[in-house]
Amino acid sequence: MKILLIEDEIELRVSIAEYLSKEGYICETAINFEQAIEKIFTHNYECIIVDLMLPGGSGLDIIKQIKQNDISGGIIILSAKNSLDDKILGLEIGSDDYLTKPFFLPELNARVKSIIRRKNFDGKNEIIFNEIRVSESTRRIFVNNSPLDVTKMEYDLLLYFLGNIGIVLTKESIAENLLGDNADLMDSFNFIYTHIKNLRKKIISTGGGDYIKTVYSIGYKFGE
Amino acid sequence: MKIQTKISLYFVVISIILFLIGSFISYYVIEAIILDEVDEALLTEEHEIYNSLKTNKTPEVYNSTIYSDITIGDVVQKAYRTFSDTSIYVSEEGETVLFRQLISVDNLRGKSYTITVRQSLLEQEDLATGITFTMIGILVSIIISFNLLGIWSERKLWSPFYNTLSKLEKFEIHKVTPLVLPESKLKEFDKLNKTLNELSSKIVKDYKNLKEFSENASHELQTPLSILRSKLDILIQDKSLNESQSVNFQTMYSAVNRLSKIINSLNIITKIDNEEFSKTEILVINNIINSQLEILDEVLATKDIRIEKEFSDTLEININKYMAETLVSNLLSNAIKHNIDSGFILIKTGSDFLEITNSGNALSTSPEEMFLRFRKESLTSDSTGLGLAIVKGICERYNLSVNYNYANHQHTLSITVIK
Numbered sequence: 238m239k240i241l242l243i244e245d246e247i248e249l250r251v252s253i254a255e256y257l258s259k260e261g262y263i264c265e266t267a268i269n270f271e272q273a274i275e276k277i278f279t280h281n282y283e284c285i286i287v288d289l290m291l292p293g294g295s296g297l298d299i300i301k302q303i304k305q306n307d308i309s310g311g312i313i314i315l316s317a318k319n320s321l322d323d324k325i326l327g328l329e330i331g332s333d334d335y336l337t338k339p340f341f342l343p344e345l346n347a348r349v350k351s352i353i354r355r356k357n358f359d360g361k362n363e364i365i366f367n368e369i370r371v372s373e374s375t376r377r378i379f380v381n382n383s384p385l386d387v388t389k390m391e392y393d394l395l396l397y398f399l400g401n402i403g404i405v406l407t408k409e410s411i412a413e414n415l416l417g418d419n420a421d422l423m424d425s426f427n428f429i430y431t432h433i434k435n436l437r438k439k440i441i442s443t444g445g446g447d448y449i450k451t452v453y454s455i456g457y458k459f460g461e
Numbered sequence: 462m463k464i465q466t467k468i469s470l471y472f473v474v475i476s477i478i479l480f481l482i483g484s485f486i487s488y489y490v491i492e493a494i495i496l497d498e499v500d501e502a503l504l505t506e507e508h509e510i511y512n513s514l515k516t517n518k519t520p521e522v523y524n525s526t527i528y529s530d531i532t533i534g535d536v537v538q539k540a541y542r543t544f545s546d547t548s549i550y551v552s553e554e555g556e557t558v559l560f561r562q563l564i565s566v567d568n569l570r571g572k573s574y575t576i577t578v579r580q581s582l583l584e585q586e587d588l589a590t591g592i593t594f595t596m597i598g599i600l601v602s603i604i605i606s607f608n609l610l611g612i613w614s615e616r617k618l619w620s621p622f623y624n625t626l627s628k629l630e631k632f633e634i635h636k637v638t639p640l641v642l643p644e645s646k647l648k649e650f651d652k653l654n655k656t657l658n659e660l661s662s663k664i665v666k667d668y669k670n671l672k673e674f675s676e677n678a679s680h681e682l683q684t685p686l687s688i689l690r691s692k693l694d695i696l697i698q699d700k701s702l703n704e705s706q707s708v709n710f711q712t713m714y715s716a717v718n719r720l721s722k723i724i725n726s727l728n729i730i731t732k733i734d735n736e737e738f739s740k741t742e743i744l745v746i747n748n749i750i751n752s753q754l755e756i757l758d759e760v761l762a763t764k765d766i767r768i769e770k771e772f773s774d775t776l777e778i779n780i781n782k783y784m785a786e787t788l789v790s791n792l793l794s795n796a797i798k799h800n801i802d803s804g805f806i807l808i809k810t811g812s813d814f815l816e817i818t819n820s821g822n823a824l825s826t827s828p829e830e831m832f833l834r835f836r837k838e839s840l841t842s843d844s845t846g847l848g849l850a851i852v853k854g855i856c857e858r859y860n861l862s863v864n865y866n867y868a869n870h871q872h873t874l875s876i877t878v879i880k
Contacts (some may be wrong), residue, residue, distance in 0.1 A: 246684050246687075246688065248688040248691075248692070248693060249684065249687050249688050252688065252691035252692055252694070252695060253691065255695060256691070256694065256695060315820065317680055317681075317683040317684055317687070325482050337683075338683040338684060338686070338687040338692075339683055339686040339687035339689070339690045339717070340687065340690075341694060342690075342691050342694035342695070343694065377839045389759070390759060404698060405697050405698050406693075407697065407711070407714055409714060409715060409718045410694075416757070416759060416760060417756075419756065419757060419759075419760050420796070421722060422757075422760050422764075422794050422797045422798050423760065423763065423764070424798075428763045431763075452697075453704055453707050454704070454706070454707040454711045455697050455707050455710060455711050455714070456697075456709075
């Protein structure tokens with residue numbers, strides 16, 4: 238699966254590409270407007286990650302080109318500008334998601350996966366990990382085919398874990414995934430621990446494995 | 462006090478002093494000149510009488526009046542002449558009149574003749590009165606004409622100044638248009654206008670630069686932060702990390718997190734200060750409160766905070782939508798952040814106010830400092846300390862007043878529409 242990353246900042250480009258490559262994607266990069274245009278017209282990508290501020294032009298114009306020419310592939314905007322107008326405009330002209338810098342790499346990873354999933358299996362949008370099956374369209378979790386009664390937070394938590402299997406997730410990134418900007422209203426990350434404890438208990442009691450591991454001081458990791 | 466009034470006042474005082482001195486000097490000068498003239502006239506008359514005595518030899522025929530008189534006596538050793546002032550009652554006028562007299566004594570043909578000639582002097586009183594009235598007349602007419610000149614000059618000459626003043630009063634820095642003051646024919650005002658024009662364009666330019674700088678700074682900082690965070694995201698995946706390395710990475714991670722939040726808040730404050738978000742509409746704040754509460758639902762549930770609503774009336778404000786949402790969410794966030802476990806938040810609205818009360822411990826610092834940037838309660842040092850500064854910024858922008866009150870372990874922040 239090929240991803241195009243359009244980002245002018247070299248270090249960020251390297252980090253994202255490295256991270257996504259580990260996830261099994263082939264990550265190609267473009268460093269400016271011209272290169273990006275050239276690549277979207279000559280190759281097919283499952284997902285295109287666009288920085289809005291580029292040398293030679295705006296990321297928004299690239300998205301317009303993609304849409305006008307019916308080029309397939311999901312689009313995620315990366316922007317350093319935390320501007321509502323840009324966000325609305327970006328989504329209006331056809332981008333699928335929007336991330337504000339500085340973002341968490343696992344968050345980007347989860348969103349890339351989610352978009353590719355949505356594009357590829359329209360309708361029957363499912364994530365399967367061993368005995369765990371998540372139906373994104375109905376927002377339900379099944380373990381060994383029996384439905385799991387989970388809260389919204391627990392569902393989001395599992396989805397975030399499944400999007401980042403084998404990756405260490407920091408408490409900060411989990412908190413932001415669950416609560417967005419409201420994450421900093423919490424005095425501590427204890428609430429994450431509570432949700433994880435409950436989720437783990439529910440999965441195990443339905444015959445599932447114990448996949449959530451604590452990483453000392455940093456956070457958690459989901460995997461075998 | 463206006464400059465013109467002040468000048469007039471000084472002018473009147475100085476004129477009065479000068480005219481007083483002038484009056485005294487003229488009085489004595491005029492008096493001296495008159496006396497000199499009278500004395501000369503008396504001498505001439507005395508000479509005539511003396512000469513006629515010499516030739517006619519018959520002093521007896523000379524009629525004695527108050528103006529001239531001749532008496533005969535014994536021979537004196539030495540002839541002399543003396544001038545003196547004397548008051549004599551004049552029956553025709555019915556009053557005592559001041560006279561200047563010359564008494565001349567001389568020997569002639571074995572006798573002494575005393576010739577007295579007199580001339581009535583102008584009354585000192587009359588002279589003083591005359592001078593006083595003249596001086597007052599001049600003084601009054603000068604003062605009146607000076608003031609008329611003042612009124613005229615204020616209307617005519619000072620009009621460019623008042624014009625400049627009214628433009629200065631209307632000058633607003635964020636409008637980003639420098640002053641354009643006209644040229645004036647008067648050198649001073651022309652210079653003033655030119656200086657103000659230059660000053661205002663410099664201010665506007667500096668303001669623009671500063672605005673751009675703060676916008677760019679908060680924006681540009683996000684990229685290096687992204688790099689930092691992405692590198693940390695990769696580093697923590699390393700399976701060979703030992704415990705102390707993990708702790709260090711965690712510390713760095715949360716520092717990056719906080720920095721990013723501070724920059725975000727500063728970014729919003731800069732945008733409010735720069736009067737972005739200019740599009741406004743009439744919004745029902747109650748609806749915004751409800752939708753923001755929905756967003757905060759999970760946080761409220763996790764912290765077990767009870768929400769009570771007392772919407773006695775709907776609050777409508779002409780405000781930018783994003784600003785209204787930011788205002789309400791910051792107020793609610795503040796009420797959540799400084800709450801206690803299993804506490805409550807009471808939201809009251811009326812047609813012109815919004816009041817949010819939350820349970821919580823007493824503040825450790827003074828309430829006045831609450832709205833300052835980077836002020837925060839040490840208890841929750843995780844917060845950026847910018848939330849209420851944002852609230853204050855938005856309130857100032859939309860003509861709302863914000864007040865804080867603490868009583869019985871309850872914090873109340875109230876926003877009131879300034880009529």
